[in-house]
Amino acid sequence: MxxxxxxxxxxxxxxxxxxxxxxxxxxxxxxxxxxxxxxxxxxxxxxxxxxxxxxxxxxxxxxxxxxxxxxxxxxxxxxxxxxxxxxxxxxxxxxxxxxxxxxxxxxxxxxxxxxxxxxxxxxxxxxxxxxxxxxxxxxxxxxxxxxxxxxxxxxxxxxxxxxxxxxxxxxxxxVELNRWPLGDGGDDLVWFGRFVPEKGAHLAIEAARIAGRRLRLAGPVSDETYFRDRVAPFLGDRVRYEGHLHQHQLARLLGSCGAALVTPVWDEPYGLVVAESLACGTPVAGFARGGIPEIVGDTAGVLVAGGDVDALAEAAERAFSFDRREVRRRAETACSxxxxxxxxxxxxxxxxxxxxxxxxxxxxxxxxx
Missing domain, CATH: 3.40.50.2000 (Glycogen Phosphorylase B;)
Structure with missing residues (x-):
């Protein structure tokens, strides 16, 4: 030892x-x-x-x-x-x-x-x-x-x-798995991360609209111009900004949603948001860019070509059918x-x-x- x-x-x-x-x-x-x-x-x-x-x-x-x-x-x-x-x-x-x-x-x-x-x-x-x-x-x-x-x-x-x-x-x-407990899920989609163009929150908003699902957003507003022009105009009953949350608040949000949208417009070196989502049992619908496919694997989400918002909306609906316990198990083996x-x-x-x-x-x- x-x-x-x-x-x-x-x-x-x-x-x-x-x-x-x-x-x-x-x-x-x-x-x-x-x-x-x-x-x-x-x-x-x-x-x-x-x-x-x-x-x-x-x-x-x-x-x-x-x-x-x-x-x-x-x-x-x-x-x-x-x-x-x-x-x-x-x-x-x-x-x-x-x-x-x-x-x-x-x-x-x-x-x-x-x-x-x-x-x-x-x-x-x-x-x-x-x-x-x-x-x-x-x-x-x-x-x-x-x-x-x-x-x-x-x-x-x-x-x-x-x-x-x-x-x-x-x-x-x-991630510390005990700080990201398995949640019961729900009917909403969630997106979280820094609000900057390369993270693609605007694409998540569009995919949620196509899918007909409510979207809940969280994270720091790192680029105020981007948030003002590409995010704020769409906020309302169907798209809610929950704020820049502490870890335990974010875990509750993730666990209460049915699927997480991951929408980078660049090749993510890793994708910590994916690991955190899976730990809560929340399957991922996202773009197959960078290191993201390594984390999601075959049992924890649906990945599509980068930038394809229509395919992402379909992937989100498929993700709702995943067994949340299997998603959590993927986190235990790949992201602990x-x-x-x-x-x-x-x-x-x-x-x-x-x-x-x-x-x-x-x-x-x-x-x-």
Missing amino acids: LEPLRIAIVASSRHPIAQPFAGGLEAHVWHLTRSLTLAGHGVTLFAGAGSDLPVESDRLRGELFEPSDAARSDVSMPPLEVLRDHHSYLSLMLSFSRNPDDFDVIHNHSLHHLPVAMGPAVDTPMVTTLHTPPTPWLESALALAPETRCVAVSRHTARAWSHVLGPIPVVHNG DIAMIDRYTDIYAELVADRNRRCVRSSAQALSA
Whole structure:
């Protein structure tokens, strides 16, 4: 059995790991941090101010850096938020480098390039979870540090990075199933997520209209223009916006609906909303894009070609006939936090063992010199 580890989790410098979540990445880090803590590990979370987890935490202190007037007036001055992100991760990685014995493992979930670029200068073993397809700065960092230990959240995401990293392991994001109880279902459809164009809430609204079903919406309004133009005009008795909900409220909403619409207009790297829906026994009707088919499988929903709203409406009706207990069982086998933690702790153990072997070799070489 793995001894308790001191684990540093690096998250976003902009968003707290707190409810209601800013997005799926924040929700995932929340679940992971809780699960590792419940498993007996000592977890320190590095994230935006205001994180609400019962673990030791440290704010990424980007907001404390204020450039001088001379620096602000320089033609190269980037947007202040970008500079603060840079300062946050630079200071954090320098701290890791200067204090290599503070942690046994660093688990990087940030989307910033600096943790990867500076990883080789840090003695503490580090693993980076890739939550997105390739982005320019992160791809550049990984191209220069190909020995970086990485995992992907889906086979789809692993393939997207294969031109840089070759084959890498996959660890599907998991959810605490007891926090997403099996619900009784109902007659309504549900859509939840960030209100941004790429999540496609407007397509869910159209599919629900074609299907003749009421639709309940939930999530943060991340793009106010999009919400105002593509969502708000359709709100009423048939389409209701329930707000930006805390986890227990969202679980109740999911469990009370007959099917969940999942409508990305891009290739989702994973699709945490799918895992959460299945955990509540709510089958999915959605677009077969990115990593979504890996989660849904053959027993938990109906997937159609991306953008085909008519087919989505038909899929929604078919989804209502699924056995909710079978849908829940799919979550138990494919999306549980237990499976995720087991896989990650195996990776942590490998990293710690590799470091110990390096230390033994270094000591032997020093004695023989």
